[in-house]
Amino acid sequence: MDYRHPFIKNPRLSISYGVSWVVASMLLVLIATFVNNMAFGLAMKEIFTFMMLFALIGAAIWYVIKFSTLEDNSIFRIALAHLFAASIIVFIWLYTGVVVIKLVHPNAQFWLEQTLVNRLMMGYGLYIINVIFFYAVNYYYAFKEKSRNEVKLKGLVKEAELHALKSQINPHFLFNSLNSISSLTMTDPAKAQEMVINLSQLMRYSLKHDQSEKVTLQQELENNKLYLSIEKVRFGSKLNPVFAVEENCLKAEIPNMILQPLYENAIKYGVYEATETVDVITHVRCSENVLEVTISNTYDKNVVSKKGEGIGLRNIRDRLQVIYANPHLLKIENKQNEFTVTLTIPQKVK
């Protein structure tokens, strides 16, 4: 959360704020002189002193509303916080106001006795106006932040879709799979047919522009099992997918197409370079408010050149960051001959 004062973030807003206070004060001065028949000079001194002081001190109200936002707090708590803050601010305001007035007003003592109660009321009134103003500002910022995040997320989802499609039409996957099918049509037509169907289903899943960008773990796993089953036909016993998934986790939510890049990497760096069987192990655990997916595979350290974080992993990290506002949800462990990726997906508590 960004607690910086909007006047610091946006100097133009502070100028409009100042100008509004000056204009309001001028109006009050005019009313005082022409309606209440006060002397113009006196009205200027009196009204500007108190109004400008409130403008200055009242700017701090931002922090009060930031720590008692409407969404996360009960009305009672909010009201209490404001009453407390208002009393402090009004006290400071009145006290400094009186100090200044004593310097500039010819008849300060008399004036004070006459107007103190009215001043107090005015203080609380101004407090309310400022509170409304800052709630509006806060709301506006939150709204802007949200739409910015939405745009970013849309971009990232597009990127994930594109990545999934690209990896399916990349020659490594597509043409080798087609070649396998070509081979199977001669030896095992039923299996060839199965593979064509799996390939189609997989591509349909990636082509489908799913409006809801979260799916159940079950859907996501099924899609990835399709992917693995196609690769399994090619790699035979070299690829051994192992799933250890707790039954009650299947209904958990997960951003769609977020796992495929992980399996792709496991195959690209683990299975493809191996001559022995490679276990690609998926381990899923969940609790009330979090889903944890761990995918690990062994690889041959001597063959694989380390080339940093690929586009697939980067996209996953970015998406989790945007959706859950937490940069630590993707964990990568590269130990000896084993590569492990752990995703932690927060769940909405129902």
Add this chain to the structure above:
Amino acid sequence: MSEKLRTIIVEDEELARNLMKSFLAENENIELIAECENGFEGVKQINELKPDLVFLDIQMPKITGFEMLELLEHKPQIIFATAYDQYALKAFDYNAADYLLKPYSKDRLEEAVQKVVDRIQKEGKESDVAERVSDFPREEYLDRVVVKDRHKIHIAPVDAVRYIESMDDYVMIYTTEGRWMKQKTMKYFENALNPKNFIRIHRSYIVKVDEIAEIQQYEKESYIVILHDKTKLKVSKTGYKNLKGVLNF
């Protein structure tokens, strides 16, 4: 043609091998003598059985088809079979007889075999695949070095290479895991290694920048390089210029 082409398939995927076998089964020019699942096996079988023709996949576990070619003592005709089209030019550099893109048809495969038949009639059986390789500067630098040492094949990441010394027709590659001999020219390594990390300091030496501990004046106008493990290597005049260029002193 009276004699059949003795043929080996080097391909890591079983289904792809099966397809090729069944396509070749009825071809009267082909006698299949072995199938290999990876490049290691490929090197062994090709050097041992000395085939006339090899069908070769490029992306395979451990070593690529191209790397395998560099380890061959016997030089057969090569037909590449791969899903990638971006290696076609490189394959041409290697003087391959043909380049099949997966999935390919039986007709296309037969056409490729026919090319080999024609080529052998014109030029004889021995092809020059592996020799061609070294003359060609690559579009990208090596990231590992593959060396055959009697019955073993070593793969070392380029980072493990410390320095290279020329020995007549061979080079000796000193790595963190030992020293290996390879039939290659110094020129080849000068082109194939990233010049930011490896410097040709002498007619006989290419050294990795990170290995250099000191450069000492040895006589007037002549220098030696001292490595971290105290090995001393001579520096030629041009070598000294190269060192200056990379290290900026």
